[in-house]
Amino acid sequence: MGGEQRVSAWVASQRAKALHVGRYEAAVHNMLRRIRDQADQRSQFNLYQVRLKPSVVVREGWLVDPANFVGDVVLDEVCPPGVDVARYLNYHEDPGGLSLALGRNAIASVQRIAVPLPDTRDGGWVRDAVAALEGVSDTAAPATGKLALRMRPPSARAVLGRQLGASLADRLPVNLRNQFRSAAAFAEGEDPERWARRTSGLFDLIDDPTSVLAALDQQDPREV
Incomplete structure (x- = not known):
């Protein structure tokens, strides 16, 4: 398929892409969108906190979302020489919010946690949901005709x-309800307690971001 020269060109094009760094809201929105649109219900997601180097130069003003149809941004096109970071109006995750396009060299360190968090604060909802689910049959009625x-x-x-x-989704902002319903979909044969804890954890990401960010702050920064 073109040999080493073709592969080297492909690697160079990938390294030329900007990294996307958004606000907390954008990260959660993107996760829910991926679960809905890319069938990632059972994938493990991670939340990152990025610290930039104090010396970075930020482009003045902001840009209209420069990403192409697959979300790629060429770093040199938004960050001319002498500029490390460009702000742009995000159309896809947390629409209307500002996100950053930057290169790896602009990052000083990162912190990471797995989401949703394993411990959920709404134990009452989890307990009631598990009891209700275990009280009904998990066997489908035989179809006829x-x-x-x-x-x-x-x-x-x-x-x-x-x-x-769906009842949890109705307690969320309108723009996240459909995505949350997809993320919280209960599959046939799924373990009730595992589903309930995961669903409550997803809800907490939106309803109680303070505890999530506190858990993220407690992680040791990892230099890039």
Whole structure:
């Protein structure tokens, strides 16, 4: 497919791309969007806190979102010589917020935690949800007639799980509700307690960011 020269050119093009760094809201929005659009419900996500070098030069003003249709930004196109960081109006994650396009050399250190956090503060909701889910059948009713040829109806447990997830979504800002419903979707055969803890943890990312950021601050910075 072109040999080493083609591979080297591809590597150079990848290294020329800017890194995207957004606010906390943008990170959560992007995670929920990926879960909905890319079927990443069971993927492990991480939240990063990035510290920039004190010497970085930030481009004056801000740009209209410069990303192409796959989200790539060529660093040299937004950060001319002598500039390390460019601010741009984000159209995709936390629409209307400002994000940064920068190169790796602008980063001093990073901190990371896995999200959602393993400990959820809303233990009451988790406990009640698990009890409700374990109280109904996880076996789907047998389909009859034409339905049997097309699909298997969901179990009572799966239906209840989706209702519980939707009830949490209704407590969130309108622009995040549909994405949260997708992220909190209950799959057939899923363990009720694992689902409930994960769903409550996702909710806490939006409803209680203070505790999440505190956990992030406690991590040892890792130099880049």
